[in-house]
Amino acid sequence: MIQAYWYIAKMRILTTLAYRFEVFAAVGSQLILMLAAVFLWKTAYTGDSSSNSMPLDQIVTYTILSILLGSFFICDVQNTIYRKIREGQIVVDFYRPSTLLGCYLADDLGTMISSVVNKVLPLFILASIFFKPPLPVSFTSFLLFVPSCILSYAILWLLSAIVGLTAFWVMELGNLGMVKDSIVRILSGSMIPLWFFPTSVQTISKFLPFQYTYQTPLSIYIGEIDPIDALQAMLIQSVWIAVLYVLLYVVWNQAKKKTLIQGG
Amino acid sequence: MISTLQHYWSVAACFARLAVQRQLEYPLFLVSWLLMIPISYFSGAWMLKVIIDRFHTLNGWDFPQIAFIYGLGLLSHGVMVVFFINTWHIDNMVIEGHFDRLLLRPMNVFFQLIASYVNFIGLIDLIPGAIIFLYASHLVGMEWSFVNIIKLFFMMIGGVLIRAAMFICLGSVSFWTKRSASLVGFTLTLLERTTMYPLNIYPRMLQLIFTFLIPIGFISYYPASELLGKESGFHIPLSMALWTPVVGIVCFIISQFIFSIGMKKYESSGS
Numbered sequence: 001m002i003q004a005y006w007y008i009a010k011m012r013i014l015t016t017l018a019y020r021f022e023v024f025a026a027v028g029s030q031l032i033l034m035l036a037a038v039f040l041w042k043t044a045y046t047g048d049s050s051s052n053s054m055p056l057d058q059i060v061t062y063t064i065l066s067i068l069l070g071s072f073f074i075c076d077v078q079n080t081i082y083r084k085i086r087e088g089q090i091v092v093d094f095y096r097p098s099t100l101l102g103c104y105l106a107d108d109l110g111t112m113i114s115s116v117v118n119k120v121l122p123l124f125i126l127a128s129i130f131f132k133p134p135l136p137v138s139f140t141s142f143l144l145f146v147p148s149c150i151l152s153y154a155i156l157w158l159l160s161a162i163v164g165l166t167a168f169w170v171m172e173l174g175n176l177g178m179v180k181d182s183i184v185r186i187l188s189g190s191m192i193p194l195w196f197f198p199t200s201v202q203t204i205s206k207f208l209p210f211q212y213t214y215q216t217p218l219s220i221y222i223g224e225i226d227p228i229d230a231l232q233a234m235l236i237q238s239v240w241i242a243v244l245y246v247l248l249y250v251v252w253n254q255a256k257k258k259t260l261i262q263g264g
Numbered sequence: 265m266i267s268t269l270q271h272y273w274s275v276a277a278c279f280a281r282l283a284v285q286r287q288l289e290y291p292l293f294l295v296s297w298l299l300m301i302p303i304s305y306f307s308g309a310w311m312l313k314v315i316i317d318r319f320h321t322l323n324g325w326d327f328p329q330i331a332f333i334y335g336l337g338l339l340s341h342g343v344m345v346v347f348f349i350n351t352w353h354i355d356n357m358v359i360e361g362h363f364d365r366l367l368l369r370p371m372n373v374f375f376q377l378i379a380s381y382v383n384f385i386g387l388i389d390l391i392p393g394a395i396i397f398l399y400a401s402h403l404v405g406m407e408w409s410f411v412n413i414i415k416l417f418f419m420m421i422g423g424v425l426i427r428a429a430m431f432i433c434l435g436s437v438s439f440w441t442k443r444s445a446s447l448v449g450f451t452l453t454l455l456e457r458t459t460m461y462p463l464n465i466y467p468r469m470l471q472l473i474f475t476f477l478i479p480i481g482f483i484s485y486y487p488a489s490e491l492l493g494k495e496s497g498f499h500i501p502l503s504m505a506l507w508t509p510v511v512g513i514v515c516f517i518i519s520q521f522i523f524s525i526g527m528k529k530y531e532s533s534g535s
Contacts, residue, residue, distance in 0.1 A: 019443075021441070021443055021444065021446055021447075022443075022446040024446075024450075025446035025447055025449060025450040026446070028450045028453075028454075029449060029450045029453040029454075032450075032453050032454050032457050033453060033457065035457075035466075035470075036457035036458075036461065039465045039466050039467070040315070040322070040461060040465055042465075043322045043323050043464075043465040044315050044316075044318075044319040044322055045319070046323070047319055047320060047321045047322065047323065047324075172290070172292045172293060173292055173293070173295040173296050174292075174293050174294065174295055174296030174297055175296050176296050176299075178296055178297075178300045179296050179299045179300045179303065181300075182300050182303045182304045182307065183303065185307075186307045186310075186311065191311060192311050192314055192315065196314050196315065196318055197314055198314075
């Protein structure tokens with residue numbers, strides 16, 4: 001059975017490699033975002049001498065790595081579900097012996113693997129040329145960073161799946177995944193770490209899953225969160241994963257019921 | 265001559281009416297778009313505010329001025345999205361062979377391309393942009409004098425033409441290479457990051473490129489610098505209100521040239 005999932009992932013890897021124009025455009029876009037963000041920070045820091053915030057190269061590393069993670073964390077499941085419901089093809093996926101969500105996860109994991117070569121590696125090299133290689137603060141932080149990333153991806157993927165499944169009910173509203181993405185972009189700390197925001201925003205954000213997707217692993221990487229606190233942060237990430245998993249399970253069952261009642 | 269113009273105008277009006285009807289058919293569909301775009305733009309402005317609150321200035325640009333250039337950039341983007349959005353679909357039309365249909369009609373192909381898709385949904389881009397710009401111009405204390413309004417008008421036209429020219433050139437690439445849709449997204453990101461922040465945050469080299477090679481700086485940075493009375497990187501004589509539309513028209517003519525070369529190739533390859 002695992003072979004079936006592996007095949008899907010492999011196909012996805014091959015297709016993405018074939019479209020090199022798209023790859024160039026994707027890397028190019030991410031590069032522009034990176035340059036704009038880093039230059040913005042550099043400019044901000046030149047004007048400010050009295051700052052008590054973190055040193056410039058730490059925030060630059062944070063930003064560069066945020067872009068790298070952004071191109072690595074592929075959650076196309078929300079677009080896939082939306083598209084297939086719109087085109088009516090979702091029924092076909094129900095007939096397969098493997099779970100529908102499992103297939104989409106395999107899809108995304110396959111894209112992630114190819115994006116390491118297609119996007120992450122070139123972006124890392126480009127970042128090293130333009131600025132400096134975004135290295136972790138210590139080996140320990142890197143060791144903690146990796147599992148935190150895995151947890152982050154789980155949160156992001158579960159969120160995307162849940163939002164994607166809402167299309168079973170509100171397809172007419174359009175792709176709500178885009179709305180979710182714009183909210184996540186701000187609240188996840190992927191563009192600006194949340195500690196720059198007013199305290200009211202920070203308090204609210206603590207009770208939302210978003211800051212645990214980008215900010216947590218990134219903070220571990222640059223050493224803003226020390227190893228002990230990192231374990232605590234990963235615990236919170238795991239809690240969110242559990243919550244979202246249950247939510248996904250419920251929504252998925254509802255979606256299946258709805259499809260059965262309507263006769264596919 | 266007059267009758268040709270009248271004819272073109274009536275065709276354009278007809279196209280516009282059809283476009284509105286088409287777009288109003290499934291209004292609910294726009295809800296996600298209607299949510300996403302304002303969230304993106306307002307949050308972008310908010311994030312700039314957060315940075316400036318902490319760091320006070322960006323190379324001498326304070327928040328009202330940053331918001332001003334941000335809004336100005338969004339305005340020309342919004343107008344372009346309303347009128348020229350079909351330039352984003354050129355590659356799809358090449359692949360699907362839609363150009364044959366346009367070629368068969370006794371009217372200028374490019375005109376048909378643009379006039380057939382007046383994108384009223386683009387108002388979703390334009391309205392937040394206008395709000396941000398008006399708010400910023402209030403903060404900055406810009407005088408809405410007659411001269412300023414005329415200047416603004418010409419800067420807008422120039423900005424829109426430069427943007428449209430870029431997309432036309434990129435779309436025309438598909439006449440040779442067939443697939444170029446992904447370049448649209450790339451160009452959008454590029455335009456976003458260079459027109460919504462002051463150009464002087466970028467190193468000198470990039471400023472040079474965006475002034476003389478690909479004149480993106482003329483879309484919002486130089487006009488904004490002038491309206492705000494700030495020093496921009498290069499000393500350019502005369503008013504931006506003159507230069508921007510001139511640059512815009514030049515770019516547009518170049519893009520038309522490239523487009524027509526592409527069309528000839530399309531016709532001759534008999535796809």
